[in-house]
Amino acid sequence: TVTARYVLAADCGTTLAGTAGTGSCGASNSVNVVIFPSAPAAPIVNSGFGPIIVTPPSTVSGFTIQYSFDDGATWGANTPPTNDNCTGYKIKTRYVTAAACGSIPSGTSSTIAACKESPATTRIVDQTAPINITVSANPSSLWPPNHKMKDIKVTMSAQDNCSATGAPICRVVSITSNEPINNDGSADGNTEVDWEIPTNPEGAEVWVKLRAERSGNGDGRVYTINVECTDAAGNTSQSSTTVTVAHNISGPGAGSSVKIGTTINMAGTFWDVAGNKHTAKWLVDGASVNGTVASEPVGTKNGTVKGSYKLATAGVYKLQMNITDQKGVTSYATTNGYDEAIVVAYDPNGGYTYGGKKYKSPKGAFPSQPNVAGDMTYGFQTNYYKGATNPKGETWFILNNGEFEFNALNFDYLVVNGAKAQFKGLGKMVRNGVEQSGIAFILTVIDGQLTGGGGADKIRMKIYNKSNGEVYYDSQAGASDADNPTTVVENNAAGDGVVVVNTNTTTTAARINTAVTATQVDVTPQTTYFDLKASPNPTTSHFTVKLESPNTKDPITMKVMDLSGKVIEIRKNLVAGQTFQLGTHYRPGMYFAELTQGDKRRIVKLVKQPD
Structure with missing residues (x-):
């Protein structure tokens, strides 16, 4: 409140020297004056791109704080807008009286200066997640299903409504499978881990690893690669892509045995991206056989392949399914689930085999105990008897005087071919004092004394779980079941570590260089056995x-x-x-x-x- 008056030099009512006077100086009426504070500093707001929070400036007695979110065009309370604004809201503050900025209060008054606006603070709001996410994997189909890890390139991109904040960053966050990693009982190999994500999984291209593996049952394995894209505001969107492991030889069953002269029906499944057209061929021990694409893949549904072949000669035959698209790209499979796709043609009048000695069992033969090695003593004999469907005989393998033992009396087939013989069956295993029955085996031998035998008797024993393919013992680990044995029999000066008798001379030379498969011989026409x-x-x-x-x-x-x-x-x-x-x-x-x-x-x- 301001008032005015006139006064003498001495003061109001004072008498100067030599002069007398009376009365006093009077005051004028008062007036009100409003003095506005200086402009506030630029507003302080929270970081990020989400909802705006403005920190109020210091209070000044008698004044109200106003806020503007459009560079001073409009003013009001501290109620920030919530809509996205990619260029940013320009936020200001000011002090005002109860009436308004620069107004005249009731009564006589005036103003000194007006309310001043603060500098603007720009704040972007972006609460919209990235859009138009694209994810692809190359290759999108894994073959052959050989249980090996393979590199997959994952390409990712996304768009954001606020281009000013930069492109979203995409990353691989996880990988899942529609099958268990270790699918007990369904012959997927029980290998792990089945996928690997790099330490830095961000970028337009990321390389992951997937195992080319599938269950022996069902329609195949589908890996799902899950991707998350994040914009500068922290908003996220998710997407995914798939990689399929579908190639499989579904028939005949792995290790099936048939008499020579039988025509086998072959069947398989495969998958490819939509729109491709395919042709099929089968390889039967390297011989090319025309196949038929019975149905093309549709969506996630597999395509199917068929074919047939007559097995005229005794032997162990490897099967391979080749699928070629219209661009000339060929994919293939050589497995039936976990097992190698092999079919055995036997001749029940072809021969028999026996033997007994020992050999050095190498390290790595026992997958669960890779450092175990030692002397493996063995004995075996098998042949076909008159009228029998399966061969008969016995097989014994003992490691280090009983540390490991295997015995078999039940055989599925016997194949004799030149100097080689192979037979397969079921037996019981004693390992670490625990006996297990129903354990499968394949024994392959070469008689070194016969033509094509190479001069040294050789043997290979593979013992495994028939249900899921888990290998318990393999003296030639990792080799195909149709490969020649390489382990030499010891202390075999007499050459009786392996004896192969081939009574069918027409088949002896026919497949001497192929993997052994059984011919069987009726060596005892009578009902009494030796x-x-x-x-x-x-x-x-x-x-x-x-x-x-x-x-x-x-x-x-x-x-x-x-x-x-x-x-x-x-x-x-x-x-x-x-x-x-x-x-x-x-x-x-x-x-x-x-x-x-x-x-x-x-x-x-x-x-x-x-x-």
Whole structure:
């Protein structure tokens, strides 16, 4: 409030020297004056691109703070707008009186200066997630399904409504599969991990790794690569792309065995991107066979392939399915689920095999115990008997005097081809003191003394889980089931570590360089088998042995060996039907009794236990 008055030099009512005066100076009426504060500093707002929060300037008594979010065009309360603004809101503040900026209050008044606006602060609002996300994977189909990790290029891009804030950044956040990593019981190989994401998964192109693997059941594996794109405001959008592992030879079943002369029907599945057209060929042990694309892939549905081939010769045949698109790109599969696609053609009148010695089991033969190695002692004999559907015989493998043991009496097939023989079946395994039955095996041998045998007897034993393909033992790890064995039999000066007898000369030379598959021979037309019956077995005292043979004329020789191959005793000129005692003075342990009569041979395991 301001008032005015006139005064003398001395002051109001003062008498100057030499002059007298009366009265006093009077004051004028008062007036009101409003003095506005200086303009506030530029507003302080929160960082980021989300909802705006303005920090109010310092308060001034008698004044109200106003806010503008459009560079001073309009003023009001501290209520920021919420709509996206990619160029930014220009935010200002000012002090005003209760009436308004520069107005005259009631009564007589005036103003000194007007309310001043602060400098503007620009603030962008962007709450819209990126749009138009594109994601692709190359390749989008993995083949062959060989359980190996393969590089996949993931290309990603996205757009944002606020181009001023820069392009969104995309990254691979996760990978999933429609199948379990370890799909027990469905033959996917039980390998892990099945995918790898790099340490820095951001950018327009990111390389990931996926395992070319699928279950033996179902329609194949589909990997989903999940992508997230983030703009400068932190808004995110998600998308994904898929990679399919569909190629598979679905028929015939892996390791199927048929008689020579059988026509097999082959079938398979594959997947490719929409719009491609395909032709098919089959390779049967390298021989090209025309196939038929029965149906093309549609969406996520697999295409199908068919074909047929007559197996005229005994052997183990590898199958391969080739799919070629209209651009000439060929993809293929060589597996039936986890297993290698192999079909066996056998000749039940073709031959038989037997043997027994030992070999050095290498490190890596036991996948669960890769450092385990040692002497593997073995014995086997198998052949077809008259009227039998499956071959008969016995197989024994013992590592390091009982650390590992495998025995089989049930065989699926026997194939003899030149110097090679292969037979497959089921047996029981004792590992770490635990016995498991129903364990599958494939034994492949070469008789080095025969033409094409190379001069040295060789052997390969593979023992595995028939349900899921898990390998328990393989003396030639990683090789195809149709490959030649490479492990040389030891202490084999007599050449009887492996004996292959091929009675069908027409098939001996036909496939001598191919993988062994079984021919089988009827070596005993009568119902009596060539055998040694020992009881009790095991025993703590002695064995009572009876010899059985349909041949009552030729003498029988029996040789008993311990696990090291040392000959314990030999008995000659024995006859069919003879019974005698054996082993009274044997030390506790495991022994093999080998019978020979003419071209027949039989090996039986004997166990002497402590008293």
